[in-house]
Amino acid sequence: MNPRRQQRLAVVVGILALVGAAIGLMLYALNENIDLFYTPSEIIEGKDGQIPTVGQRLRIGGMVVPGTVKRDPESLAVSFDLVDVGEVVTVSYSGILPDLFREGQGIVATGVLTESRKIEAHEVLAKHDEEYMPPELAEKLKGIKHVKPSEAGY
Template identity: 65%
Template sequence: MNPRRKKRLGIVLAILIGLGATIGLILYALNQNMDLFYTPTELVNGKSGKKPEVGQRLRIGGMVQKGSVKRDSDSLKVSFLLRDTGPTVTILYDGILPDLFREGQGIVAQGVLKDATTVEAFEVLAKHDEEYMPPEIAEAMQKNHSPMNYSEQQIQGSAQ
């Protein structure tokens, strides 16, 4: 093999090794930051036949059970039960809850699994009702849209 081919081969090998190392580091970083989403039923019963491990980071979403919110009087610590259609999961949180947080409301918590039914959250996000409409827009829609349908409005508009 002549020196020119050896040099090309060395450059190609160096590029392939560097590319492989870069892809490996990217995959490792993505794996470390991946938070899987669970519902309370999936957390307790497993998702696709696999239960999350204690210490695993995850996100969990569900409804705050009414009457379950317990606040510590000396600190910002809060605990509450989260449920969907099945079992309940206890969420422990130390911090200020969002303004939209209340019992019977949907939330998403991000945290670490402490045991099979307890999550220590470091972030709680309250979900608003999808049917919510600001009062000003609701009033404007009521003024501009009478109970008759659109085609009846067109007929009346063309007759005038």
């Protein structure tokens, strides 16, 4: 092989190595920032064979269990339980809750798993329509009787 072809081959291999390294670094950075959606049962039993680990960022959706909302009178801290089809997970949040947040309401919280059944949330979203529900959560809640907040007197 003549020297000119060797030089071109070295440049092409170098460019491919740099592009591969850049793609690998981007995928690694994105992997650290992914928020996966879980239901309370999936946090306990696992999703697709994988149980979330302590310290993992995630998004959880479920129904607020009536009677479990505990507010700290000295601060904005609040904790409550979420349920889907049986498993219960406790969510702690410090901040102002959405106006539509109430017991028996469906919510989505984004946060970090601190224990196997506890989540420290940094964002809580309440659904704005009693009829709408994320498809993943609707699939999990099939067959469970849900009392609308308007019917329950909340």
